Amino acid sequence: MNSPANKVPKKRTVEQEIRRRTIIAFSVFFVCLACGGLLFARLYNEPADANNVQPTLRGGLKANEKMFSLFYSKTREAKKFPKSDAVKKVRVNGDVGMDGELDTSWRLRVVRNPGDTLSLTIDDIKALPKTEVVFDFKCVEGWSQVTWWGGVRFSDFMKKYNLVQQTAMHYVGMVTPDESYYVGNDMPSMLQPQTLLCYEMNGKPLPQNQGYPLRLIIPVKYGIKHLKRIGVMFFSNDKPADYWAERGYDYFSGL
Numbered sequence: 001m002n003s004p005a006n007k008v009p010k011k012r013t014v015e016q017e018i019r020r021r022t023i024i025a026f027s028v029f030f031v032c033l034a035c036g037g038l039l040f041a042r043l044y045n046e047p048a049d050a051n052n053v054q055p056t057l058r059g060g061l062k063a064n065e066k067m068f069s070l071f072y073s074k075t076r077e078a079k080k081f082p083k084s085d086a087v088k089k090v091r092v093n094g095d096v097g098m099d100g101e102l103d104t105s106w107r108l109r110v111v112r113n114p115g116d117t118l119s120l121t122i123d124d125i126k127a128l129p130k131t132e133v134v135f136d137f138k139c140v141e142g143w144s145q146v147t148w149w150g151g152v153r154f155s156d157f158m159k160k161y162n163l164v165q166q167t168a169m170h171y172v173g174m175v176t177p178d179e180s181y182y183v184g185n186d187m188p189s190m191l192q193p194q195t196l197l198c199y200e201m202n203g204k205p206l207p208q209n210q211g212y213p214l215r216l217i218i219p220v221k222y223g224i225k226h227l228k229r230i231g232v233m234f235f236s237n238d239k240p241a242d243y244w245a246e247r248g249y250d251y252f253s254g255l
């Protein structure tokens with residue numbers, strides 16, 4: 001049974017071994033190439049959805065989104081910085097829905113329920129307790145900046161205006177006054193303590209091109225979600241329309 005003869009492996013010559021390994025390497029290479037080719041052909045020929053994204057790619061994005069929202073915790077905070085780290089010259093990026101200057105007729109319209117809209121002045125909002133955040137603002141384009149913002153915590157705002165019932169909804173939608181830029185954010189991210197209805201930057205009123213008189217600051221999300229110049233705010237269980245998600249970006253856009 002265990003005779004030494006059985007244990008001696010069949011010896012290959014060096015040339016045989018090289019040939020064997022070469023064949024394996026090429027086989028693996030061609031199998032991978034074929035798989036890659038098939039996948040590419042499939043994606044290439046697949047009809048795009050209404051937002052110009054192939055369902056397979058969209059599926060990947062959805063899976064990612066699900067994974068990240070599973071890991072999301074309401075208490076998670078974006079890294080904090082001292083005010084002295086905040087840049088003086090804050091980059092201006094994105095001007096959709098920002099045409100022209102706003103005058104004093106601006107109001108924040110909050111749709112408490114369909115057909116029941118609250119109308120608030122900027123002084124109403126400034127009368128609420130102020131919170132400041134200094135965090136690293138990140139844009140999907142690949143730049144980031146430590147910036148300093150002031151305003152009322154969204155969660156404080158919801159309490160003060162008796163909107164606690166609405167915090168049970170899954171999403172908050174926001175739209176610019178001209179309705180050309182719009183975002184949807186999930187409620188847990190909105191209720192996170194660093195999320196602000198923001199009216200100050202570097203301790204001064206927001207400049208026009210940075211969202212005067214009121215913008216969203218939501219540090220757990222990429223820049224695309226920080227809507228400037230809020231006109232209307234509403235609550236819903238379905239995903240509100242989202243400008244960049246419609247153009248193929250991740251709806252969750254979490255950090």
Ligand SMILES: Nc1nc2c(c(=O)[nH]1)N[C@H]1C(S)=C(S)[C@@H](COP(=O)(O)O)O[C@H]1N2
Pocket residue numbers: 090091092093094095096097098138139140176181209210223224225226227228229
């Ligand atoms: N109304 C409006 N808000 C917007 C945008 C826009 O085009 N219109 N662009 C977004 C993007 S992509 C980024 S990175 C941030 C930039 O904010 P900032 O101009 O204050 O740096 O605003 C976001 N909010």
Ligand SMILES: [Mo]
Pocket residue numbers: 093094138139140141223224
């Ligand atoms: Mo951005």
